[in-house]
Amino acid sequence: MSTDNVTHPHAAHVSHHFNDATQEYDSGKQGIWLFMVTEILMFGALLIGYGIFHHLYPAMFSEGAKQLDWKLGFVNTLVLIFSSFTMAISIQLIQRNQIKKAAMALAITILCGAVFMVIKYFEWTHKFHLGFYPGRFLDLAKTGAEHANLGMYFGFYFCMSGLHGLHVLIGMGLITWLLIRTIRGEFHSQYWIPVEGVGIFWHIVDLIWIFLFPLLYLVG
């Protein structure tokens, strides 16, 4: 391969292996999106499994869905959508150098995540209280289940909402990390890649919930 040689000047705040800030920004953004593709595929496989069994046992699935309180699920949906909004706002604010307000927006986002998890906690413990455990642990006598394999529905319910909840927790951790760095003044109108990356993650987690909610609570 024939080549010419030139050297590049190098800006100080860019990592050593990038030529400029744009290249660094574009790379980071592409990386985070690719990672989101894997998240969507992972949940996608779960959804396909859900779809298959829903098709096989429609009556059992609708019995299961009736046990869930769609109002709580709906509140949670609203909470998450709102948190997506505050997350997006925080990036806008950082880009305009309004650091204090940005920190507020991030804090609210974390709070929304917490509200979501608390509601989830009550939903889950209530289910356990009534004997709705996954799979073979389902208490047939206590729940008075019509369908002997109702446990499978709750298997899906706990796996899907559990995995999603885990993502909410991870997201809250990441946003806390952003909040600390924001307060320390590490982000400003020239540099906000991590905020945007975590933001994309958080939106995807919301998006997944927007699929899970109707599937688990409403369909059936």
Next chain:
Amino acid sequence: MGSHSSSAHGENYINCEKGLWSWLTTIDHKRIGIMYMIAVMFFFFVGGVMALLLRLELFAPNATAGVGQVLKNGDAYNQVLTYHGAIMVFMVIVPGIPAILGNFFLPIHLGAKDMAFPKINLLSWYVFMAGALLAVATFFLSKIDTGWTFYTPYSIRTGTSVVVMVVAAFIMGMSSILTGLNMIVTVHKLRAPGMTMHRMPLFVWAMYSTAILQLLATPVLGITLMLLAAEKIFGVGIFDPALGGDPVLFQHFFWFYSHPAVYIMILPAMGVISEIITAFSRKVIFGYTAIAYSSLGIAAVSFFVWGHHMFVSGQSELAGIMFSFITMLVGVPTAIKMFNWVATIYKGSVSFDSPMLFALGFLFLFAIGGVTGIMLATLPIDVHFHDTYFVVAHFHYVMVGGTLMALMGGFYYWFPKMFGKNFNEALARLSFVFIFIGFNVTFFPQFILGAMGMPRRYFDYIPNYEQLNKVSTVGSWLILIGFLIGLYAIVQGIRKGSKAVANPWGAKTLEWQTASPPPQFNFDVEPVVTAGPYEYR
């Protein structure tokens, strides 16, 4: 990087920082490649010892005193078989070429200073090691005996450490995803000025296609394994027939990943072969674009053929016929590559140095693996050969004869660049001869055994099969000798080899334009690319 070149002062990625700690905390893709190399070689050794044990057990029927009873019973055999398979697949062949050679050479091939995300690159090494060590740890907890495929419902019922093992596989999957993601972004964003996609070396194209596969297929395996773990712990009922679940669904999910995964194993090998064949034929590669895009083609088709592993699982007849047909299609892009390689060699001034020997070995063995693959893809034939030694021979021809040959060839090809030393060519050739002959002696008889009806995953057999099994086991010793010679050549080359020049093979891709071993940031001055990768004649 100042005005004077660092490599002119004898400074390179190996000696620029000293001490073990500087290696364990490095974010240099070259050092990370070397760290993978050490890890993978270690796991290959472990998996190899187990392979020898399996073969030793099969040397004679169990009725024969002594040798026939190395592994005391079927359980022990199943356990060793499982670890051999799982280690070789998840810790050797899948990470092998991408993590070692890909890590080392992909950025250099592009004229980049590093991967797009150097820290994530290091992280994925640690994630890989954590997963691998966890997997090995189950060996000391309670050994698992499911085979590397973890088929339900058996895996739901057998020992508890299946959970640990699948979590380990999940973790290694994460590492694989991170590596793939890193490579895709590097290819998209970090190419040097003038390095268009169509000037990238074919090795890079192969790594790129592999990375796409890693990214798209691994998450599905991840969730499948997590569901299996959940099944065992919480009894969620998705795969357990006793709870209304469907064990065959597990197979669908599993092969939806694991079939593309066999291309994660072979595509990088094809990339290495493209590089070696053009360099040692001293000729422009024939059909550059066809080879480049056939990698993407293989990657795409590979998602639609998983059902060929399930011809006898009770899936519908129509599905079987469809999967059989689509599987044949994979043969098309594969044949495109084969013919282009052969056309490149044809009328080239071929030199038979050790990398080229391995590449030719690859062509020969992979052709046999591929043709028998088409046989197995033919539904009625597979119904007959399913779970016999014919299958064992087939996948060893592809994975060992294909991927491992390419890994070895690539390793010798790039050895002078990686270590700045020359290895002993005579020893390398001797090692090839032993491995190549030993390989055929080991695995060719298994085609016949399979056709005769010897089932796989059995630790004993009827006397009819004895002769061929003896031959096969002796072959495994020849392979062992071959690898020991190779290991000696490598260690001796690193320790005492003479100093290598920058471009010992007279090849044209970018890595040969920089010093051997390369400086810390690969090039003293950023290259500007003005022509394609194989400007021979």
